[in-house]
Amino acid sequence: MLAETSGVYRPSSIYLEPYKIWLADTMIFIIAAVLLGIAAQQARLAFQHAAREIEERRRTEAALQEKTGYLTALHETTLAIINRLN
Secondary structure, three states: OHHHHHOOOOOOHHHHOHHHHHHHHHHHHHHHHHHHHHHHHHHHHHHHHHHHHHHHHHHHHHHHHHHHHHHHHHHHHHHHHHHHHO
16 A cells, blocks of 8 residues: 555556456455365364374273272282281
């Protein structure tokens, strides 16, 4: 805008026709909408992947805690038996 008012840039009259302005704006809108759609789809897929990974980690952690509980009980039982034998 500043370049136009100072005379540095003179837009071509081809681009100033209302139909061509509308067409250019429409094309820009369509391209932006498509790019936003692609970005939204990629974000949705990334969130789904992250949710699956978090769920898998929760299951793994629960399994590890269960095994830790079994090993702790086995260790305590073994120590109790050793103490009784001594």
